[in-house]
Amino acid sequence: MKRAAKNDACCWEAIERNTSWVLERAASATVVSSRIRIARNLSGFPFPHNMTFRQAIEAENEVWRAFLGFRSSGREIYMLEMNALSEMEKGFLCERHMVSREFTRSSMPCSVAIFPGEKISVMVNEEDHLRIQSFRPGERLDEALLDADRLDDHLGGQLSYAFSGRLGFLTSCPTNIGTGLRASVILHVPGLDVSGRGKEVMKEAGKQGVLVRGFYGEGSRSMGSFYQVSTRETTGKDEKEIIENLQVVVNLTVREESKALLLLSNSKEKTEMERSLKRRLRSSSLSSYAFFSLFSRLVLARKLGIAGFDTEKIGRFLHYALPNHMQLKAGRKMSPEERDEERGRMVRERLRRCIDV
Amino acid sequence: MIKQPCCLCGKESEVSVVVVRNGRKSLSRFCRECTGSDDFPGKVERISGRGSRRRTPEYCPACGYPYRDFREYRFLGCPECYSHFGKEVDRYLKRIHSSLFYKGKTPSRTDPDNLKKGKGLSLSRKPVEK
Numbered sequence: 001m002k003r004a005a006k007n008d009a010c011c012w013e014a015i016e017r018n019t020s021w022v023l024e025r026a027a028s029a030t031v032v033s034s035r036i037r038i039a040r041n042l043s044g045f046p047f048p049h050n051m052t053f054r055q056a057i058e059a060e061n062e063v064w065r066a067f068l069g070f071r072s073s074g075r076e077i078y079m080l081e082m083n084a085l086s087e088m089e090k091g092f093l094c095e096r097h098m099v100s101r102e103f104t105r106s107s108m109p110c111s112v113a114i115f116p117g118e119k120i121s122v123m124v125n126e127e128d129h130l131r132i133q134s135f136r137p138g139e140r141l142d143e144a145l146l147d148a149d150r151l152d153d154h155l156g157g158q159l160s161y162a163f164s165g166r167l168g169f170l171t172s173c174p175t176n177i178g179t180g181l182r183a184s185v186i187l188h189v190p191g192l193d194v195s196g197r198g199k200e201v202m203k204e205a206g207k208q209g210v211l212v213r214g215f216y217g218e219g220s221r222s223m224g225s226f227y228q229v230s231t232r233e234t235t236g237k238d239e240k241e242i243i244e245n246l247q248v249v250v251n252l253t254v255r256e257e258s259k260a261l262l263l264l265s266n267s268k269e270k271t272e273m274e275r276s277l278k279r280r281l282r283s284s285s286l287s288s289y290a291f292f293s294l295f296s297r298l299v300l301a302r303k304l305g306i307a308g309f310d311t312e313k314i315g316r317f318l319h320y321a322l323p324n325h326m327q328l329k330a331g332r333k334m335s336p337e338e339r340d341e342e343r344g345r346m347v348r349e350r351l352r353r354c355i356d357v
Numbered sequence: 358m359i360k361q362p363c364c365l366c367g368k369e370s371e372v373s374v375v376v377v378r379n380g381r382k383s384l385s386r387f388c389r390e391c392t393g394s395d396d397f398p399g400k401v402e403r404i405s406g407r408g409s410r411r412r413t414p415e416y417c418p419a420c421g422y423p424y425r426d427f428r429e430y431r432f433l434g435c436p437e438c439y440s441h442f443g444k445e446v447d448r449y450l451k452r453i454h455s456s457l458f459y460k461g462k463t464p465s466r467t468d469p470d471n472l473k474k475g476k477g478l479s480l481s482r483k484p485v486e487k
Contacts, residue, residue: 046420046435149462156464162436167450168459170436174450179461236456 018116027311031139039180047172066158074117091324178235190300191260224292362421363388
């Protein structure tokens with residue numbers, strides 16, 4: 001049975017339980033997760049940045065109606081009106097990559113639909129009327145594309161998309177025109193970072209026609225040894241060809257990371273790494289950037305045989321070190337200093353116990 | 358739905374003018390103020406289009422988005438802007454994309470006319486009020 005819920009508390013708990021797709025494999029894999037994003041617009045409406053309040057509501061209602069007919073493989077679809085959410089809740093969705101940072105700042109009517117069965121979130125009235133995002137843990141871009149395609153086909157049958165036979169799908173920003181598709185992966189390469197080759201390899205990847213961005217995409221900083229690599233081209237190739245190019249770059253980076261790990265495992269720096277890790281695990285206060293950096297070092301230590309832990313258990317700590325996750329769990333707003341101290345406490349009292357070092 | 362703005366000033370239009378030139382019809386919309394201006398016939402002449410010599414309109418006739426905003430921010434106002442700011446947009450697209458040849462999927466529901474090469478968009482229009 002499907003249920004379309006509008007901002008109720010139990011729906012919120014279920015969202016928290018069912019949306020840890022992006023960082024699920026953060027502690028175990030080099031390719032942490034894959035994402036396909038498709039941009040679509042409705043014909044007959046101006047693009048979101050040029051819409052009146054009323055037009056935004058009309059467009060939103062049309063999309064919502066189209067969602068309801070979709071046969072999701074999950075039991076429920078969650079639909080959240082962004083303007084009804086608190087800043088913390090919006091931030092939480094952003095930290096889970098369900099919505100973009102720009103989307104959380106919008107004052108126009110906009111909403112997000114989450115399909116846990118398909119691991120899909122759809123932003124309505126972001127830069128384009130529809131931004132379909134399909135996620136998969138690990139390197140599974142093909143699967144993510146299939147699911148995004150299925151929802152896109154359904155919506156395309158219900159809604160009249162802005163499309164030109166010559167140019168493809170028309171988007172608010174011409175950089176996304178054509179397929180409207182952007183594929184991205186989150187890579188975790190602590191081996192390359194510690195051996196000092198991270199930036200060099202990412203620069204090389206940039207030359208292969210992909211974009212290397214921060215952890216939260218465009219304009220964000222990289223955190224720990226996590227990088228987001230995404231496709232640049234949206235037209236001139238079909239959807240599969242666009243993805244293939246990214247897959248090649250990902251394979252090359254994974255190979256470089258394995259080489260770096262091999263070199264590090266034979267180096268004499270392991271003792272120093274172990275000492276530094278123990279010191280960091282005793283920190284009294286940690287910013288989220290420092291926590292991510294510690295996390296990357298922990299994963300590296302496990303790969304080099306210095307530390308042992310259950311990757312699933314440790315992976316869960318990553319989400320709860322993020323500012324909005326932490327505040328939502330505490331049920332109140334916390335100052336940055338308070339959050340840093342809480343992170344330090346979490347590391348000393350809970351994380352350290354799960355690690356054999 | 359999109360309110361039709363005046364082709365000259367971008368305000369809400371109240372008058373539709375159809376010009377027939379060499380058997381080709383072109384429709385433009387204007388507000389009351391602009392229709393009252395002295396050189397209105399000349400402006401209609403310029404706006405109603407002259408094939409390849411047509412100037413880029415200052416505002417998109419479908420959504421009123423100013424062309425200067427496209428130049429400044431590189432965003433378009435509505436799907437129709439792609440055809441109304443045609444050449445300028447095409448020039449920009451050629452600069453940012455290595456190829457403009459579209460090979461991707463087509464939506465399941467679309468107006469067949471849109472699929473013709475070079476033909477514009479699927480923006481639904483209301484019948485012209487005369």
